Amino acid sequence: MEDKQAGTAGRTATAVAAVPGDARNGRSLSPSRAADFLTCPLLYRFRVIDRLPEAPSPAMARGTLVHAVLERLFDRPAASWSPEAAEALIAPEWDRLVAAEPELAGLFADEAERGAWLAQASAMIGRYFTLEDPTRLEPAHRELHVEAMLASGLRLRGYIDRLDVAPTGEIRIVDYKTGTAPRADFEARALFQMRFYALVLWRTQGTVPRLLQLMYLGNGEIVRYAPDEGDLIATERKIEALWRAIERAMEAGDWRPRPGKLCDWCAHQSLCPSFGGTPPPLPSPADLGEPDMPALADEGAAVPAGSELGRDRDYDL
Numbered sequence: 129m130e131d132k133q134a135g136t137a138g139r140t141a142t143a144v145a146a147v148p149g150d151a152r153n154g155r156s157l158s159p160s161r162a163a164d165f166l167t168c169p170l171l172y173r174f175r176v177i178d179r180l181p182e183a184p185s186p187a188m189a190r191g192t193l194v195h196a197v198l199e200r201l202f203d204r205p206a207a208s209w210s211p212e213a214a215e216a217l218i219a220p221e222w223d224r225l226v227a228a229e230p231e232l233a234g235l236f237a238d239e240a241e242r243g244a245w246l247a248q249a250s251a252m253i254g255r256y257f258t259l260e261d262p263t264r265l266e267p268a269h270r271e272l273h274v275e276a277m278l279a280s281g282l283r284l285r286g287y288i289d290r291l292d293v294a295p296t297g298e299i300r301i302v303d304y305k306t307g308t309a310p311r312a313d314f315e316a317r318a319l320f321q322m323r324f325y326a327l328v329l330w331r332t333q334g335t336v337p338r339l340l341q342l343m344y345l346g347n348g349e350i351v352r353y354a355p356d357e358g359d360l361i362a363t364e365r366k367i368e369a370l371w372r373a374i375e376r377a378m379e380a381g382d383w384r385p386r387p388g389k390l391c392d393w394c395a396h397q398s399l400c401p402s403f404g405g406t407p408p409p410l411p412s413p414a415d416l417g418e419p420d421m422p423a424l425a426d427e428g429a430a431v432p433a434g435s436e437l438g439r440d441r442d443y444d445l
């Protein structure tokens with residue numbers, strides 16, 4: 129795929145993926161929530177079933193800020209897509225995020241801490257320009273909401289950071305990460321999210337994306353992968369098997385903790401039996417709005433409803 133991309137629908141993100149069938153049956157899964165269940169079924173329960181609030185963290189807020197700056201940058205004419213223009217967007221974008229969610233202002237003990245945090249965000253945005261020349265791109269979509277219904281009735285959904293479409297019709301899915309590139313043995317996990325999106329696009333548009341591209345702004349590395357139909361069929365099988373496991377957990381009310389490295393970042397340690405806590409009683413089906421299946425709001429309840437921080441985004445944890 130050439131670097132020079134032709135947009136097929138302008139630069140404004142729009143949902144392009146048609147949704148066959150009844151997409152509102154409550155059985156839905158995003159890559160983030162799938163990763164939650166794979167990481168720890170109890171974490172999935174806390175986020176999806178209990179919808180427990182999670183205070184925003186500096187890492188989460190930094191991810192949102194960096195994504196917002198890059199998105200605002202691409203709102204402007206291509207000639208102005210420069211490091212200086214991006215740098216100039218950091219302060220106003222942060223002010224906008226804080227105005228929308230005032231609790232973000234309380235993330236930092238003092239001005240020095242906030243300044244150091246902003247400097248990290250600035251370094252990540254600067255690093256982006258070392259990875260590609262955006263003036264040679266013409267993103268077809270940004271922050272694109274996609275969804276597709278599988279034959280089983282499971283709805284897959286999520287947001288793609290950027291979708292490039294070449295004049296030849298080849299599709300590149302791009303995701304920005306504000307962490308560092310994973311070790312080789314964790315790369316498959318990082319690519320699962322991208323295969324998930326590729327599957328959604330394949331099922332709705334009939335085209336296997338040419339390239340999946342993860343851009344790690346924490347250390348300036350790019351991971352690229354070219355999927356094929358076999359990959360996406362295997363991904364679909366994996367997702368269906370994962371969903372069956374979630375349904376079994378739901379029917380049995382059995383959400384076991386699976387302690388691991390990510391416990392250090394878990395907001396719910398105090399309720400987790402692995403850390404001496406007791407989970408709250410499971411909500412009743414009536415509370416969940418459906419007689420036999422929770423309305424799976426798979427965006428999670430980590431932050432206030434409507435918050436940009438609630439976007440289905442992997443925060444590199």
Ligand code: SF4
Nearest residue numbers: 168385387391394400
């Ligand atoms: S602390 Fe660890 S084991 Fe407990 S819910 Fe969180 S991720 Fe799961």
